[in-house]
Amino acid sequence: MDCQICRDLERAYEAGLNQYIEARASAVYSFSTEIAAYKNVEMERSKSDLEEHRRVCVSADRVIAFLPLRGMSESLSRLAA
Secondary structure, eight states: OOOHHHHHHHHHHHHHHHHHHHHHHSGGGGTOOHHHHHHHHHHHHHHHHHHHHHHHOTTOOOOOOOOOOTTHHHHHHHHHO
């Protein structure tokens, strides 16, 4: 990916995910889940931001290949010939 925004959003998501995992693994989690819940919300927000940007990002080179329906492969091979 050449997009700086994609890279920044991906880093933010990964950092949020790591913080959430750390919060869940901490000894404090057994007494209070509030910190982990907050980290989870922040991680989900950054994930949502990343997904939203990727939908509109021009540099996100993704090709969607649709599989032909049954019986269509013969039709397509005849068209290609």
